[in-house]
Amino acid sequence: MTSTAGHRAIDVHGHCVPRSFLEDVAGSAPRGVAVASSDDGYVVTLPRGLVLRPVRGAMIDGPLRGAWMDAQGVGHQVVAPWLDVQGQELAAADGARWVTLLNDHLAAAVAADARLSAHATLHLRDPEAAAVELRRAIGELGMRGVMLPCTLPDGRLADRGFDALWSVAVELDVPVILHATTRSPAAALLAEYPSLRGLFARHVETSLVTAELIVTGVLDRFPGLKLVNVHGGGLLPYQTGRFDNDLGDGARRLPSEVLRTMYFDSVLLTAPALRYLVDVMGADRVLLGSDYGATPTERAGVSILSPVRDLDDAAAEAVARGNAMRLFMGLTQTGLGNNYNHAIHHQTEHLAFLVDRMRAAGASRIDVSLEAEAWYERLVADRAMDDRAFWDQCIPSRLNNQGNVDNPHGRTAGRFPGSAIDFWELMADWRSGPAGELVLS
Structure with a gap:
């Protein structure tokens, strides 16, 4: 390769066993269950005295x-x-x-x-x-x-x-x-x-x-x-x-x-x-x-x-x-059913969050989550990237400037709040940028 x-x-x-879970159940475990902590981890005992392997490291x-x-x-x-x-x-x-x-x-x-x-x-x-x-x-x-x-x-x-x-x-x-x-x-x-x-x-x-x-x-x-x-x-x-x-x-x-x-x-x-x-x-x-x-x-x-x-x-x-x-x-219509648009909302919010982080830090690029990268790749596969009507429905209003008269829904589907960053330019940059990075030109 x-x-x-x-x-x-x-x-x-x-x-992975979240430490927070072990600490939570230590105080609220079902009858017959015990969670003991030590310096290097936890030992869970189930009913009938079944002692599990230590959770540690x-x-x-x-x-x-x-x-x-x-x-x-x-x-x-x-x-x-x-x-x-x-x-x-x-x-x-x-x-x-x-x-x-x-x-x-x-x-x-x-x-x-x-x-x-x-x-x-x-x-x-x-x-x-x-x-x-x-x-x-x-x-x-x-x-x-x-x-x-x-x-x-x-x-x-x-x-x-x-x-x-x-x-x-x-x-x-x-x-x-x-x-x-x-x-x-x-x-x-x-x-x-x-x-x-x-x-x-x-x-x-x-x-x-x-x-x-x-x-x-x-x-x-x-x-x-x-x-x-x-x-x-x-x-x-x-x-x-x-x-x-x-x-x-x-x-x-x-x-x-x-x-x-x-x-x-x-x-x-x-x-x-x-x-x-x-x-x-x-x-x-x-x-x-x-x-x-x-x-x-x-x-x-x-x-x-x-x-x-x-x-x-x-x-x-x-x-x-x-x-x-x-x-x-991958995000698929079949897999998410009625949650498809909800998933688009979630990932678009994530993009807006990343953009805010980049601007606050004065950075031109940032690592993105794999979910966001998969989301983008799925949109390309679905040919949704150029479907402005689709995005007009999917991008939540709170992510956009308000009151654009050219938009029948009263908002600009391509702008993030309080910024001059255009969503479509952002996507074009992502398309041409390195995998796993969001790049602002």
Whole structure:
């Protein structure tokens, strides 16, 4: 790879537990839950004395994360709490309150850092309630995807009861990330070998759960469901031949065909493994991932982009950035429905905020959030850039000078308040400027 700019890479698989969430639940935890703090982190204990792994270091340290992203060449990271703190073991009502609080705190955390976006967490004892929370997380909190555990305390993701959740995920066009846990039957087989449990049991768990979703017809009932398999997809990408031979019955799509509708992250750490994944699944189906906060990728000398650079330029660009922009960052009429104009309002307000910051600082350029950059790219794709009537409807009046008689709505759609900056000139500058920067000429 020679053309992909490192600072533009998007890591879609990071983990973050907001410190504010842990401090909040420490004082208001459900019965049977305890949160103990220490100098280096927090320990959460769930009902029946289940003590979770300590939450500390990279998982809760924002400056440490930012320094790691800079060193790795990552411009943006999409984060989710690690699976331990999702609270799936809690009763339905307690669990619903737990994830609502968790989503609220994570949304606030990423709102304070333009380099971060978030995946939602759902409590899955009540799939219909989970579907309601998914709508809130996407529509109100602006989250980009949802991360689900492969293994549940009760039930299985392939159960028909989850159809309500899959239906909403398809309707909202939300990517669903499947992530293995530490408490699966596969993990129990390796209980005496913790390092092997983390290394191999998760791949077995991912493979079995994904295979079950395929053979039970979930992906046939919901062909628009966008599933993302982490850790390179476990064993499945490397066993497609046997999968088809043993389970392909001719009555529906071959398992390998269904697999190629999914996405896979690059948390494989070696160039040959990633190259094989790209060859089998396609460069358009692989996303850059790190598992940051929970893996050896934080160790010195490990580069998540190094294996990507072994690919040809087009594939490297797709894996490092392009696929994530398309899957997680694009604003689409289908995905946002009636919220499309609301999203335009939000991003236009963000632009105005950036312009104000630039003027106050006397700067001619500033980094923009990835959401704003994706928003602009989407507008270009929608051919909305030159649609003045569209903008006249979408730009909120409070962003514009008032009383222009040439405008039937009584405002100038191309001006920011109290400034001589023309929106259309601003967009032209952005179109010609470096990626990730807003430039005033």
